[in-house]
Amino acid sequence: MSGAVNTPALELVDLHKSFGKTAIIRGASLAVQSGERVAIIGPNGAGKSTLFNLISGRFGASSGQILLHGQRIDGLEPFEINRRGLARSFQVSNLFNRLSVFENLRCAVLWSQGHRYAFWKALSRLRDANDRAEQLMHMIRLHKKRDTLAMNLTYAEQRALEIGITIAGGADVVLLDEPTAGMSKSETKRFIELIREVTVGKTLLTVEHDMGVVFGLADKIAVLVYGEVIAFDTPDAVRANARVQEAYLGSVLAETQAAEARAC
Numbered sequence: 001m002s003g004a005v006n007t008p009a010l011e012l013v014d015l016h017k018s019f020g021k022t023a024i025i026r027g028a029s030l031a032v033q034s035g036e037r038v039a040i041i042g043p044n045g046a047g048k049s050t051l052f053n054l055i056s057g058r059f060g061a062s063s064g065q066i067l068l069h070g071q072r073i074d075g076l077e078p079f080e081i082n083r084r085g086l087a088r089s090f091q092v093s094n095l096f097n098r099l100s101v102f103e104n105l106r107c108a109v110l111w112s113q114g115h116r117y118a119f120w121k122a123l124s125r126l127r128d129a130n131d132r133a134e135q136l137m138h139m140i141r142l143h144k145k146r147d148t149l150a151m152n153l154t155y156a157e158q159r160a161l162e163i164g165i166t167i168a169g170g171a172d173v174v175l176l177d178e179p180t181a182g183m184s185k186s187e188t189k190r191f192i193e194l195i196r197e198v199t200v201g202k203t204l205l206t207v208e209h210d211m212g213v214v215f216g217l218a219d220k221i222a223v224l225v226y227g228e229v230i231a232f233d234t235p236d237a238v239r240a241n242a243r244v245q246e247a248y249l250g251s252v253l254a255e256t257q258a259a260e261a262r263a264c
């Protein structure tokens with residue numbers, strides 16, 4: 001055989017998770033290559049959020065392995081996984097509402113550098129953190145809101161700030177949980193562009209219900225049904241996959257088309 005085999009940026013190997021006697025993740029396997037943008041889709045209750053919680057270390061797996069760049073991360077604490085280069089978006093509630101955009105970003109940068117308990121001592125002298133926060137603020141297009149308190153931002157701006165905080169530490173594998181949930185169509189469109197820009201060169205995993213976002217953003221789609229990845233392929237291949245049609249996508253696409261027809 002010729003050609004080197006690339007180590008996946010993120011790999012799940014026969015992952016299982018049960019809550020009590022109930023098996024939720026039932027042998028999920030997935031290999032995501034560096035730089036790929038992957039959307040995880042599946043019916044309600046399929047285990048998508050649970051999978052994110054396992055990958056980010058919030059839940060421990062019942063069995064199986066999770067590898068980040070070939071190194072096992074299952075069993076590590078969330079902050080250890082974060083320091084190894086995997087970041088997960090939190091919901092808007094993770095923002096410091098009474099801090100400004102700039103201060104939120106600077107806190108995130110300092111935390112990622114391990115200044116968690118000392119950041120108040122010499123903020124103004126920490127030039128690197130200030131520079132990085134400025135850079136992030138431009139990336140997420142909130143530089144004109146530099147001194148606005150997080151609580152006074154629009155919802156879409158808060159979600160952008162949340163993404164800035166997520167990538168503040170320079171993680172190269174980024175997990176976003178329904179990044180456009182609650183946004184209008186035009187906000188969603190702009191937000192997809194923003195996500196594309198800020199994740200250039202990174203590996204991205206999103207959990208997503210909105211098929212417009214899925215097909216607009218993802219290089220590959222992983223379909224999770226009853227805790228198993230039943231398909232992992234390009235959007236076109238997944239759309240054409242008979243098993244996916246039967247288990248999930250057929251009904252979702254029909255609903256989407258019916259909703260669009262009603263809206264016309």
Ligand SMILES: Nc1ncnc2c1ncn2[C@@H]1O[C@H](COP(=O)(O)OP(=O)(O)OP(=O)(O)O)[C@@H](O)[C@H]1O
Nearest residue numbers: 019024042043044045046047048049050051207209
């Ligand atoms: N901490 C927990 N304890 C017990 N059961 C849980 C826990 N977390 C999730 N579950 C159960 O696991 C199943 C999968 O939930 P999960 O939220 O991962 O699905 P999902 O695919 O993200 O669903 P949705 O699309 O509706 O958000 C559900 O039946 C849920 O009730």
